Amino acid sequence: MKRTTRTVLPLALLALSSVAASDQPHGSWKDVKITGITVYAAGGPSEKGSVVVTFAATGRGTPNCASGYPKDVVIDLSTAGGAFAASMAQAAKLTGMSVTVTGAGTCSVTSNTETLASIQSLSYPGE
Numbered sequence: 001m002k003r004t005t006r007t008v009l010p011l012a013l014l015a016l017s018s019v020a021a022s023d024q025p026h027g028s029w030k031d032v033k034i035t036g037i038t039v040y041a042a043g044g045p046s047e048k049g050s051v052v053v054t055f056a057a058t059g060r061g062t063p064n065c066a067s068g069y070p071k072d073v074v075i076d077l078s079t080a081g082g083a084f085a086a087s088m089a090q091a092a093k094l095t096g097m098s099v100t101v102t103g104a105g106t107c108s109v110t111s112n113t114e115t116l117a118s119i120q121s122l123s124y125p126g127e
Helices: 002-022 080-095
Strands: 030-031 032-039 051-057 072-074 099-103 113-119
Touching: 032 080, 051 080, 072 080, 080 099, 080 113
Parallel strands: 072 113
Antiparallel strands: 030 099, 032 051, 051 072, 099 113
């Protein structure tokens, strides 16, 4: 029994340290307004285009690759999820609703803008 414990504990600690090491910084914007949306009809990983969303505030924790554009995230339009995220961003901009956004911690769609991981629009009573 002790032999199992001695083996399992170091493996568990190794697994946890790998997760911590792979947890890269990523940008986050909480309850922020969208001030601009730019659509690039061609380009991106699948040549299906991308959308750059610009916020009223600088993101917290943006990765180094996005240091020149800390108010922006880019959405890859090559997936249905990306297209839906872009439409959600457009609706939030048009209605003036705030969004909460998390970046992926990488610049995989363009080399200088953080890739979007999630976008959330919350509606509160009275808005």
